[in-house]
Amino acid sequence: MQLSNNDELIHVMDTSTNVWSTIKDIADSGLQEDPFCVCDVSDIIKKHEEWIVKLPRIQPFYAVKCNDSLNVIRVLAALGTCFDCASEAEINKVLSVGVDPRHIIFAHPAKPLSHIRHAAAVGVSLMTFDSECELHxxxxxxxxxxxxxxxxxxxxxxxxxxxxxxxxxxxxxxxxLMTLAHSLGLEIVGVSFHVGSGCDDPPVYQKAIAAARKVFDHGLFLGFPMKLLDIGGGFPGHKGCSIDRIAEVVNNALEEFFPDCGTQVIAEPGRFYVASAYTLAANVYSKRELRNEKDGSITSVMYYINDGVYGTFNFILYEPAEVRPIPLKVASPFSGFPTPVVYTVIDEQGWTLLKNKHPMTETHFVIGNKPANLPLGTGSDIINGRATF
Ligand SMILES: Cc1ncc(COP(=O)(O)O)c(C=O)c1O
Structure with missing residues (x-):
């Protein structure tokens, strides 16, 4: 999906407003016919707090591919997460906000040559592999x-x-592969897996951690300095979902297979951090009634909105999903399909927590989220990005 990035500032909401009233205010202003997203930073903070409580042994490396907005990266860096990057561009983006290269894992097991060269040049040395070709x-x-x-x-x-x-x-x-790495004089330091994104099979983490233990032991047998277990992503993140069951399975499996706290355990959560933080508002610009041929009664009504599978809804093409619309107000006519801009908001508590935490500074925030403070309309500075829902 493409998101417009014309408003980098995070708007601090006063206590009388929330995400929903912000969306309503923007829609009511009449200045924003184009689709837009509201990103709620306070929701990201809550997710991080949840992670720390439920998975205390696991350092999150946020999967940048899930949503590469600079605000999201900055906020997560300030909260203390590290980063999973899949490309040179993602590495550069994360480094651009001041993240230490040692806090990045280059977690794409099949990397273009130039991206490996770049990782070496900028000091991102932790990287995954799964083939002979990659080792060479x-x-x-x-x-x-x-x-x-x-x-x-x-x-x-x-x-x-x-x-x-x-x-x-x-x-x-x-x-x-480990024998080959050994004969090439390379150093293996850990084992990773990814059970699948949006995992709905918590016990699989137990199976995967058990399998990782065996590989880990083989690495130790070959003389590698094995010290890292990376349990990947798969944690759900939409509103109303829970990671409790996965956390229970993971924590128990770690106790069973990696009781030694000398092993660093990391994960690569993506959608967990951002899925529920984003809300999209789109404009209904037309409708059509479908009628029963026999008696002329209306059988269904089709509504046309100014966003779709070539924009925010592209995830529908590659994963099962149900999107539930919540009507805001009667729509006005509309003739274009621009990419949605993102308005980023935070509550006062979150602002107090983040405003002076590196790499965030007070300059990243603006007080007020009323339409008068928001640059409404179509964004001009388009960046590539993905939001997950
Ligand atoms: C290597 C890797 N890590 C992490 C993720 C993020 O997964 P999730 O959003 O399920 O946490 C992905 C998603 O495709 C991935 O490919």
Whole structure:
């Protein structure tokens, strides 16, 4: 999805307003016919607090691919997360806000040569692999990298399965790849997996952590300094969902298979952090009634909105999803389909927490989220980004 990034400031809401009243105010102003998103930073803060309570042993490396907005990256950096980057561009974006390269994992197991060179140049040394080809590329371009072998363990139910593309077989392929890495003089420091995005099969984490333990032990046997377990993503993040069951399975499995606190455990949550923070408002610009041919009664009504599968709703094309519209007001005619701008808001409590936490400063905020304070209309400075719902 493309999001317009014409308003980088985070608007501090006073106690009489909230996300919903902000959306209503913008719609009522009549100045914003184009679709827009409101990003609620306070929601991201709550998610982080939830993570710390429920998964206390696991350092989150936010998966930037899920939503690469600078505000999201800055806020998460200020809260203390690290980052999972999948490309040179994502690495640059995260570094641009002042994140230490040692707080990044380059978690794409199949990397273009130039991206590996770039990682070496900027000091992002932690990276995943799952094939011989990747090991040879890394040997040539970044032989001192700290490697994490990605194994495959698929959830029975997920919104987006990743195992067909990434992850080696932990029993058959992993030992051979590790032997090859050893003979090339490379250093493996950990094991990773991703059970599938939007995982609805909590017990799979137990299976995956058990499989990772075996690979970990094989690495120790070969003499590698194994010290990192990366449990990937898969944590749901939409409104009303819970990570309780996954957290219970993960915490128990860590106690069983990695009781040694000397092993650093990380994860790559993406949608968990941002899915519920974003709300889209689109304009209904036309409608059509469908009638029963026999008696002429209305059987259904079709509404046309100025956003779709080539914009914010593109996720519908590749994962099962249900979108529930909430009517705001009667729409006005509209003739274009621009990409949605994002208005970012935060409550006063969140503002107090973040305003002086590196890399955030007071300059990233503006007091007030009334239409008069918001640059309404179509954004001019379009960036590539993705929002998840
Ligand atoms: C390597 C990797 N890490 C993390 C994520 C984020 O996953 P999720 O949004 O399910 O947490 C993805 C998603 O595609 C991924 O490919």
């Amino acid at each position: 590329k890394i040997k040539n371009l970044f032989p001192t990298a700290n490697l994490v072998i990605r194994i495959r363990c698929d959830a029975a139910v997920a919104k987006c399965y990743l195992g067909k593309k990434f992850g080696c077989n932990p029993e058959k392929d992993a030992p051979c």
